[in-house]
Amino acid sequence: MSNAKHLLPNVPKYFKTNLHTHSTITDGKYSPEELKALYKEKGYQVLCVSDHNVVVDHSALNDEEFLMLTGGEFGISEPGQDAFYKKSYHLNILAKKPDNLWQPFLPKKPRESALPYLALVETPDMARRYDPESINEIIALCNEHGYLVTYNHPAWSLQNYTDYAPLKGLWAMEICNYNCLYAGRDTYSSLPYRDMLALGNRIFPVGADDMHTIRTHAGAWIMVGAEKLTYDSVIQALEKGDFYASTGPEIHSLTVEGTTLKVTCSDARSIALESDCRFAKQLYPVHTHGLMREATFDLTKWMESSQERGLTEEAYIRLTVYGPYGHRAYTRAYYLSELL
Numbered sequence: 122m123s124n125a126k127h128l129l130p131n132v133p134k135y136f137k138t139n140l141h142t143h144s145t146i147t148d149g150k151y152s153p154e155e156l157k158a159l160y161k162e163k164g165y166q167v168l169c170v171s172d173h174n175v176v177v178d179h180s181a182l183n184d185e186e187f188l189m190l191t192g193g194e195f196g197i198s199e200p201g202q203d204a205f206y207k208k209s210y211h212l213n214i215l216a217k218k219p220d221n222l223w224q225p226f227l228p229k230k231p232r233e234s235a236l237p238y239l240a241l242v243e244t245p246d247m248a249r250r251y252d253p254e255s256i257n258e259i260i261a262l263c264n265e266h267g268y269l270v271t272y273n274h275p276a277w278s279l280q281n282y283t284d285y286a287p288l289k290g291l292w293a294m295e296i297c298n299y300n301c302l303y304a305g306r307d308t309y310s311s312l313p314y315r316d317m318l319a320l321g322n323r324i325f326p327v328g329a330d331d332m333h334t335i336r337t338h339a340g341a342w343i344m345v346g347a348e349k350l351t352y353d354s355v356i357q358a359l360e361k362g363d364f365y366a367s368t369g370p371e372i373h374s375l376t377v378e379g380t381t382l383k384v385t386c387s388d389a390r391s392i393a394l395e396s397d398c399r400f401a402k403q404l405y406p407v408h409t410h411g412l413m414r415e416a417t418f419d420l421t422k423w424m425e426s427s428q429e430r431g432l433t434e435e436a437y438i439r440l441t442v443y444g445p446y447g448h449r450a451y452t453r454a455y456y457l458s459e460l461l
């Protein structure tokens with residue numbers, strides 16, 4: 122019998138999930154009902170309609186095959202008028218309970234369609250400052266009030282290392298935002314993700330649509346390995362990091378046995394392993410123009426070196442699966458202590 126340890130949970134079904142979408146409540150083209158239908162059509166089971174600066178409970182739309190998560194996207198921009206040059210912090214906040222309507226602040230210019238929802242919340246408005254300290258206060262408040270906080274689309278936000286490095290208390294960051302990809306702003310935020318890991322943040326990579334129109338529909342998602350399609354079960358899996366991000370490839374299993382890491386997946390052009398240090402490897406198909414569906418990595422050197430240095434809580438590995446059409450799937454970082 123195999124003693125392989127499953128790094129991605131061995132559950133009957135992974136739920137296709139989009140955590141970032143806008144509806145007619147703010148600046149999206151489709152109503153929450155229409156969004157549910159559109160996502161269902163594309164094989165999704167979980168959706169968070171995360172409108173701008175408003176948290177809305179859409180659980181009335183739930184059915185046996187589809188779960189709506191409660192959340193919103195909160196943004197603070199640099200002062201000044203010219204939107205072309207203003208940096209912004211955008212955070213998605215995801216409620217751990219569907220009826221949690223607390224929100225960190227109210228929109229400055231609420232859209233009329235958002236007003237009925239805002240009337241439901243008793244939020245003391247707060248002074249908003251565009252600086253990391255102020256953003257960290259907001260993240261801390263969100264955590265206290267039962268939210269998982271994601272740092273969104275550094276590329277759209279015109280942000281770089283100096284802007285995101287000071288952030289603390291994040292649950293995840295967008296490694297791919299389909300709205301950014303579609304607009305040609307950037308490829309993937311894999312370097313910012315690596316930076317955040319290197320700074321000691323145990324955060325997860327998320328792929329999300331940031332859908333406003335049909336053009337940014339179903340291009341980036343996460344696959345969640347939850348036991349059941351219930352709010353609690355999905356949130357539990359998200360909190361544990363039992364998911365991977367993708368713009369195409371599927372990861373079917375990820376296991377470790379001793380010093381051997383094995384991944385199985387849909388057709389891939391290559392599979393790459395990165396770590397906290399210089400240890401890295403990219404594996405290719407046997408035939409130059411072929412495709413591969415599994416890869417095995419020998420972790421002996423990295424494990425030994427990390428253990429010698431006492432880095433079991435800091436040393437990590439993570440994988441990227443490169444699909445045949447330029448799409449990618451990303452795992453989270455797995456720490457040595459989880460692999461032993």
Ligand SMILES: [Zn+2]
Nearest residue numbers: 194211273274
């Ligand atoms: Zn945004």
Ligand SMILES: [Zn+2]
Nearest residue numbers: 141143194331
């Ligand atoms: Zn957005």
